Amino acid sequence: MTDYNIKIENVVASTKLAEEFDLTKIEAEFEGAEYNKQKFPGLVYRVSNPKAAFLVFTSGKVVCTGAKNVDDVHTVIADMAKKLNGIGIDTLEKPDITVQNIVASADLKAVLNLNAIAIGLGLENIEYEPEQFPGLVYRIDEPKVVVLIFSSGKLVVTGGKSPENCEEGVEVVRQQLDNMGLL
Amino acid sequence: MTDYNIKIENVVASTKLAEEFDLTKIEAEFEGAEYNKQKFPGLVYRVSNPKAAFLVFTSGKVVCTGAKNVDDVHTVIADMAKKLNGIGIDTLEKPDITVQNIVASADLKAVLNLNAIAIGLGLENIEYEPEQFPGLVYRIDEPKVVVLIFSSGKLVVTGGKSPENCEEGVEVVRQQLDNMGLL
DNA sequence: TCTTAATTTAAATACCTATTTAAATAGCTT
DNA sequence: AAGCTATTTAAATAGGTATTTAAATTAAGA
Numbered sequence: 001m002t003d004y005n006i007k008i009e010n011v012v013a014s015t016k017l018a019e020e021f022d023l024t025k026i027e028a029e030f031e032g033a034e035y036n037k038q039k040f041p042g043l044v045y046r047v048s049n050p051k052a053a054f055l056v057f058t059s060g061k062v063v064c065t066g067a068k069n070v071d072d073v074h075t076v077i078a079d080m081a082k083k084l085n086g087i088g089i090d091t092l093e094k095p096d097i098t099v100q101n102i103v104a105s106a107d108l109k110a111v112l113n114l115n116a117i118a119i120g121l122g123l124e125n126i127e128y129e130p131e132q133f134p135g136l137v138y139r140i141d142e143p144k145v146v147v148l149i150f151s152s153g154k155l156v157v158t159g160g161k162s163p164e165n166c167e168e169g170v171e172v173v174r175q176q177l178d179n180m181g182l183l
Numbered sequence: 184m185t186d187y188n189i190k191i192e193n194v195v196a197s198t199k200l201a202e203e204f205d206l207t208k209i210e211a212e213f214e215g216a217e218y219n220k221q222k223f224p225g226l227v228y229r230v231s232n233p234k235a236a237f238l239v240f241t242s243g244k245v246v247c248t249g250a251k252n253v254d255d256v257h258t259v260i261a262d263m264a265k266k267l268n269g270i271g272i273d274t275l276e277k278p279d280i281t282v283q284n285i286v287a288s289a290d291l292k293a294v295l296n297l298n299a300i301a302i303g304l305g306l307e308n309i310e311y312e313p314e315q316f317p318g319l320v321y322r323i324d325e326p327k328v329v330v331l332i333f334s335s336g337k338l339v340v341t342g343g344k345s346p347e348n349c350e351e352g353v354e355v356v357r358q359q360l361d362n363m364g365l366l
Numbered sequence: 367t368c369t370t371a372a373t374t375t376a377a378a379t380a381c382c383t384a385t386t387t388a389a390a391t392a393g394c395t396t
Numbered sequence: 397a398a399g400c401t402a403t404t405t406a407a408a409t410a411g412g413t414a415t416t417t418a419a420a421t422t423a424a425g426a
Contacts, residue, residue: 010377014418040374041420053375055419063418066376101417105378133414134380146415148379156379158416193389197406223386224408236387238407246406249388284405288390316402317392329403331391339391341404 004155004170005107008163011067012101017081017091018060026056029087045080052076070099070163101159104166108153108174110183117149120180138173145169187338188290189353191346194250195284200264200274201243209239212270228263235259243275253282253346284342287349291336291357293366300332303363321356328352 023043027035035043042055042063050072055063062080067073074097081091114136118128127137135148135156143165148156155173160166177183206226210218218226225238225246233255238246245263250256257280264274297319301311310320318331318339326348331339338356343349360366 007378009379010416012376012417034374037421041422042374044375046375051376055375057419059420061419063375065417068377098418100419101376103377103416127414129414130381131413132381134382135414137415139415148415150379152380154379156377156415158378160416190390192391193404195388195405220409224410225386227387229387234388238387240407242408244407246387248405251389281406283407284388286389286404310402312402313393314401317394318402320403322403331403333391335392337391339389339403341390343404 004109004174006104006167006170007106008069008102008104008166010065010101010103011070011073011099012063012065013067013070013073013077013097013099014061014063015077015095015097016059016061017077017084017095018089020060021056021058021089023056023058026084026087026089030083047076047079050076054080073097073099099161102161102163102166104157104160104163104170106155106157106170108155108177108183110153112149112151112153112177113182114149114151116182117177117180120182121176140169140172143168143172147173149173187292187353187357189287189350190289191252191285191287191349193248193284193286194253194256194282195246195248196250196253196256196260196280196282197244197246198260198278198280199242199244200260200267200278201272203243204239204241204272206239206241209267209270209272213266230259230262233259237263256280256282282344285344285346285349287340287343287346287353289338289340289353291338291360291366293336295332295334295336295360296365297332297334299365300360300363303365304359323352323355326351326355330356332356 023035026043027033030045033043033045042057045054050067052064052066064073064077077097084091118126118136125139135150138147138149145157145159145165147169157166157169206218209226210216213228216226216228225240228237233250235247235249247256247260260280267274297311301309301319308322318333321330321332328340328342328348330352340349340352
């Protein structure tokens, strides 16, 4: 299977770092933290190196997004736990980290006729409303991902739970386009 | 072909004067220069003798508008390059200047019945909504210009890439009105 | 009362709209 | 008198459009 410049662009993960958090205290101690309960129940905190953003909830659960790969997710979450410990907040040892969504980009290096593709792929799994959005939306059953197909040949794969999901999604699209003689 | 007081009123041209510009520096050095990045990505700078206005971009590209003829465009652009050199900014030698749009006015010296003209010219190339705008909008295919026709007999020709475009546009209108017995 | 939707965060992709500048013309409103 | 309506055109940027996903809370609808 050729690479097609598949690149993971965003990893979203969730975990539980404590039994509960006092978000008002965290907002006070973490520079840049945003907590506006009327607007959203979570506290927003952004970090760099690696770059990521956290949604922190009173339940002790945490959502981490923006990382470029799964390793970075583990790094920033560990950093986050350390930083919380630094202000006197205990966190769970070895939290169970679950990757919930991966977004990847790819490039088939070909100009695609999206109208022909829409007809060839059939209407059940696709949406193509060029007036609304220039990409063709293709929902795959296995792996269960959504692929945005652009006329430039570029793809966006989203919904993956692992990097392999995204790669397989690209391969499914490539094969189908090849079988239809549209690639 | 009679003149009909055709007068060029505005010439818009674009060119590239450098590989890049530091707009903050230019704004600081050029009195009257306006650069508000939130509002518009270009720096606005107005000059006189000849009168014109520049939009200057970080890419080194420049839009010049407001000049009354093509010669003035070349004059003010050369002046602009000199002024930039004066504050220590190098500019390209002999920049390629492209005239992008010319607006001209003309006077058929007759009172026109715009309703009759709208019917006579046919609906495909015209728009006439007097509640919205008093001029009849007439889009010509060749030359590719747009002529605003007013009941006073005055015309505005816009979209021309050369003075000849505008003159030909006036002639097309004059002939069609003459053929329809409306002039 | 239950269900659904929205809110927020990040990211790639690509197309659209709007922004700003100048000028003539002429009708309307403030 | 000033501003709007409409027309044209380059330049570059921002925001919107769409997709996915966790988390917790609120609002609206049935």
